[in-house]
Amino acid sequence: MHAEGGTLGAAAVSPAAAAHHEHRDDIGSKTGMWLFLFTELLLFGGLFIIYAVYRHKYGTEFHEAAHELNKAMGVTNTFVLLTSSLTMVLAVGALQRARVAESLRWLGATFGLACCFLVIKFLEWSAKHHHGIWPGGEHLHAMPPGEGMFFNLYFMMTGLHGIHVLVGMGVMGSIAARIRSGHVSPSRYAALEFTGLYWHLVDLVWIFLLPLFYLTN
Amino acid sequence: MHDSHTTGGHAQPAAHGDGHAGDHAAHAPVATGTFVMVWVALLALTMVTVAASVWFPGKVGIGVAMVVTPIKAALILMWFMHLKYETAVFRVMFLSAIMILALVMGLTFFDYSFR
Incomplete structure (x- = not known):
């Protein structure tokens, strides 16, 4: 089963697929995936609404607080995540073209970039924690209400986003195993494609977090 | 292609x-080249928003971000997330989800503006 992975082309896989003549509904499952993505969109959307209301209320405090964030780290992480979205579509494209080993390499690159994102995020949060800016931290507690709200929203939204990055990495790992075992293959690549959709949504949310938190001054 | x-x-x-x-x-x-071009556009647009926020802090910088960020989102949705290549049903579904979000946001601000 493992041997099927690397070099064999599409033609070698197809007879098996034809013999099974499995009943599957790719359009239906893709619809389901998008419906799930909409729930994610509304989950983050709720937080964006809270952000908008408090920014409306505490405009100047939000601008003051945003100076504390490290713009360079936020922008670097944007580049990292955008690049990981590219490597993800290349992984899907390679599998569609029956280049299994290449697909696994692109997926590995995406996983590595996700790690890189979290490491930068960790350094950023550590620096804030060091200055007592942390939910429950003494510095954050002593801030004026608007600035405190900015940092609470910052930790809440980037934290929830970070959890999504972790989940995405877990899914990538399991998909890589299923590609190796042949369960996800050039004739049956929907699972990898949907992992990609999820990953791009994570990227999409970050694209909005960048101007809201890092570019607000 | x-x-x-x-x-x-x-x-x-x-x-x-x-x-x-x-x-x-x-x-x-x-085609792989198409995706690479979209990626280059996304990086360039990110640089535009960052440059605007550094050189024109305040209203102009925020205005540029408010115009450019939805364009970046559209690039990701249409090409990376394939909406451009799907049947129209998926685009309509996505637009309805965004409309619901916009409606809730609008109603929230309608409430807050008249308090």
């Missing part, structure tokens, strides 16, 4: 077997 059309058809006999089921599987994969 059409380079793999023949191999694509060859690889998925099941797609023709059960009618609609394999329709999307029969799509020719999008």
Whole structure:
């Protein structure tokens, strides 16, 4: 089963697929995936609404607080995540073209970039924690209400986003195993494609977090 | 873009077997160069928003971000998330989800503006 992975082309896989003549509904499952993505969109959307209301209320405090964030780290992480979205579509494209080993390499690159994102995020949060800016931290507690709200929203939204990055990495790992075992293959690549959709949504949310938190001054 | 059309058809006999089921599987994969161009555009647009926020802090910088960020989102949705290549149903579904979000946001601000 493992041997099927690397070099064999599409033609070698197809007879098996034809013999099974499995009943599957790719359009239906893709619809389901998008419906799930909409729930994610509304989950983050709720937080964006809270952000908008408090920014409306505490405009100047939000601008003051945003100076504390490290713009360079936020922008670097944007580049990292955008690049990981590219490597993800290349992984899907390679599998569609029956280049299994290449697909696994692109997926590995995406996983590595996700790690890189979290490491930068960790350094950023550590620096804030060091200055007592942390939910429950003494510095954050002593801030004026608007600035405190900015940092609470910052930790809440980037934290929830970070959890999504972790989940995405877990899914990538399991998909890589299923590609190796042949369960996800050039004739049956929907699972990898949907992992990609999820990953791009994570990227999409970050694209909005960048101007809201890092570019607000 | 059409380079793999023949191999694509060859690889998925099941797609023709059960009618609609394999329709999307029969799509020719999008050319790698297209994705690379979208990625370059996304990086460039990010630089534009960052430059605007550094050189024109305040209203102009925020205005640029408010115009450019939805363009970046559209690039990701249409190309990376394939909405451009799907049937119109997916685009309509996505727009309805965004409309619901916009409606809730609008109603919230309608409330807050008159308090």
